[in-house]
Amino acid sequence: MITILLACYNGKEYLPAQLDSILTQNTQAAFSVLIRDDGSTDGSWEVLEDYAGRYPERITLLPKTQPTGSAKGNFFALLDAVGEKELCRPGDYLMFSDQDDVWLPDKVERTLALMEQTQGSPAVPALVHGNLKVVDKDLKVLNPSFFAFQGISPQRCSLTNLLVQNCITGCTMMINQPLFALADKTPPECAMHDWWLGLLAACFGKIGYTIEPLMLYRQHGDNSVGAKDIRDLSFYTHKLSQKEQIQKNYREMFAQAEFLCREYEDKLSDQQKEILQAWYTIPKLGRFGKARRILQYGFTKNTWLRTLGQFFSI
Known part of the structure; x- marks a missing residue:
């Protein structure tokens, strides 16, 4: 069984297209959709109730609870619900859905095939993800490759790489039951749910990916995260203008690494613990010490401009 976790907040305008693209998947695999709304005020709840009423065998809408206030909080709450409802047993899988995209008709089938190829054995913790087509609010293609x-x-998925830069887009992600079982501890501070699950997979299992697009990633004014063209100068000027946000991001990156090292100490190898400690203790070093540590352990990003920005941000 595949359970698709859909996190919603004020997504009324785009929810029907997203849900329809999931419900009409061309697959023989059994799947269901678990939805949590994080306190929408735009009528999203009524849309969700309507779909849950029309497709009771497919859709479960969680009762209203205290809003988490963030996309990552919403997804972590969904993961908690999966555990409480025992929806991910051996042989089961979890997928993750935003509220405003459109899945290509064979997304579930292709992702499942990639998972079976990647994990090898169902007992091995595994995560797979893929590319997306970037589209505007009317689904006109802006770029055929989100990666580009x-x-x-996506090949930079070692522990060292993932500590400094996430290459996993949650809305394309599938995880298996062994990885879900490892994720029974949620760090108080972390960047995003997909990043955290990626770190666990890098430490204890396997990560697979496809460069082929699995879905349409809709760009519009209300995106929680959004995508920006790396070739555009505004990509970098925007980054430079977000000093406080960048510093917050790094605090979360160090915090999730420290949590991982502490809470999973008995499962980590000595080398993994050394890498984690080398990363999360960087803020204690002086400017020269930070630069030396980054180069010594290869804590570099995938472009020299991003790495240069990191030198001045940590």
């Missing part, structure tokens, strides 16, 4: 658009290198 954002300058993402």
Whole structure:
């Protein structure tokens, strides 16, 4: 069984297209959709109730609870619900959905095939993800490759690489039951749910990816994260103008690494613990010490401009 976790907040305008693209998947695999709304005020709840009423065998809408206030909080709450409802047993899988995209008709089938190829054995923790087509609010293609658009290198998925830069887009992600079982501890501070799951997979299992697009990633004014063209100068000027946000991001990156090292100490190898400690203790070093540590352990990003920016941000 595949359970698709859909996190919603004020997504009324685009929810029907997203849900329809999931419900009409061309697959023989059994799947269901678990939805959590994070306190929408735009009528999203009524749309979700309508779909849950029309497709009771496919859709489960969680009762209203205290809003988490963030996309990552919403997804972590969904993961908690999966555990409480025992929806991910051996042989089961989880997928993740935003509220405003459109899945290509064979997304589930292709992602499942990639998972089976990547994990090898169902007992091995595994995560797979893929590319996306970037589209505007009317689904006109802006770029056929999200990886190229954002300058993402999906092959950079070692622990060292993932500590400094996430290459996994959550809405294309599938995880298996062994990885879900490992994710029973949620760090108080972390960047995003997909990043955290990626770190666990890098430490204890396997990560697979496809460069072929699995879905349409809709760009519009209300995106929680959004995508920006790496070739555009505004990509870098925007980054420079977000000093406080960048510093917050790095605090979360160091915090999730420290949490991983502490809470999973008995499962980590000595080398993994050394890498984690080398990363999260960087803020204690002086400017020269930070630069030396980054180069010594290869804590570099996938472009020299991003790495240069990191030198001045940490």
